[in-house]
Amino acid sequence: MKEQDCHSRNIPLPIQREIRQRCGFGCVICGMPLYEYEHMEEWAKVKRHVADEITLLCDQHHREKTAGLLPKEVMRGANADPYNLREGVSKPYNLHFSGKTAEIEIGGNSFTCEDKGYGTVLVPISVDGGPLLGLIMADGHLLLNLVIYDEFNAQVLQIKNNQLFYSTEPWDIQLIGTKLTVREAHRKILIEIDFQPPHKVVINRGRFLRNGVEILVRPKNILITNTRSVIAGNHAHNCFGGLIIGHHENQISGILVLDGIPRYLGDRTEALKFERETMAEINDPKKKDPTDF
Ligand SMILES: [Zn+2]
Incomplete structure (x- = not known):
């Protein structure tokens, strides 16, 4: 052999x-x-x-x-x-997104929206006034925006209005078929994005970091480790915001709006334990005795 x-x-x-x-x-x-x-x-x-x-x-x-x-x-x-x-940065690569409807699936939560004709914006994740994941829809254009930072707040990957470019610093970056994987160490995935043009993006794994906020994306849920918040099974249609964390000049509504959360102080071990318990209950509701409060 x-x-x-x-x-x-x-x-x-x-x-x-x-x-x-x-x-x-x-x-x-x-x-x-x-x-x-x-x-x-x-x-x-x-x-x-x-x-x-x-x-x-x-x-x-x-x-x-x-x-x-x-x-x-x-x-x-x-x-x-x-x-x-x-x-020091990759040549921009143009993603082919377009259309009047869009869907972002992240950690099993789904966000869909229709172009209302006046520059519709969808922001599933925003921290301290800056969207980490967002979409702009205008005149049949569907513009995907994404920023991935590392633990030192340095930009690793950016998609700016469908133009993808990345730093050459990370351990490994691969675009195979529609799937982009960025690894920060051996087997340690920083983000995995499946582009499904013309109008869908799926993120099943990811670690969104910004100013001491850590958001972990798994196939079935999203966990904010700082506050031990588990977000699972949501479907939002034509709703402007998803996770809106930290201070935003213009107040934004969303599925979860958190201001003044602890930075770098979140207990990761406790948060991971809480996530395991929560997801076990969601996956198997019978496990929990209904009389048990
Ligand atoms: Zn070439």
């Missing part, structure tokens, strides 16, 4: 990850987040997978290489100085 593996064209996953990191999670020439793994030497010659011998090329640049229009020296030069690492 081992022998065969060496001759397989499939690049082992840890080597793929190493290549992604080295190349700044994008085509080394143009930064595009949709790419292929390309052996710089012909596969037929080398028949081995060594991270340093493989680079990332988008579809266009891969075709240019195959056609002989992209000189090897240019590719090697870009491999040594990848576009995204040079810029």
Whole structure:
């Protein structure tokens, strides 16, 4: 089996990850987040997978290489100085969202809205006056906005009016099919987003951080660890806000509006315990004796 593996064209996953990191999670020439793994030497010659011998090329640049229009020296030069690492941020990628209705599903909670024709806005998550997740609908345009920060309040990923770009700092970023995954450490997911254009976005896993507020998204619920609030099973239609946390200049209504909550002081262990208990009850209401208050 081992022998065969060496001759397989499939690049082992840890080597793929190493290549992604080295190349700044994008085509080394143009930064595009949709790419292929390309052996710089012909596969037929080398028949081995060594991270340093493989680079990332988008579809266009891969075709240019195959056609002989992209000189090897240019590719090697870009491999040594990848576009995204040079810029410190990835090349913007345009998501194709449009339409007059929209749906955001986050932690099993669903937000739907219709374009009312005057610039409808939907904000499922906002902290301290800044939306972390939001939609703007205007004239048939559906503009997705998302900002992901790390624990140090530094921006990791941003989608600004459908333009996706990310920092090259995180441990791993992958866009496979419609699914974007950002990992902050081995196996530790910072966010997982499934884009379902033209008008739906699903977030099943995520860790939204901002100014000491931590919001954890799981497939069936959302947990705000600072206040031990579990939000599950909501469906909001044409409702402007979802989780509105902290001070907002203009008062916003939402499913949950929390001002003056503790920052960095939330007891994470207690919150996680509370979430487990709450979700066990929601998933199995019979477990709870009705006479037991
Ligand atoms: Zn390219």
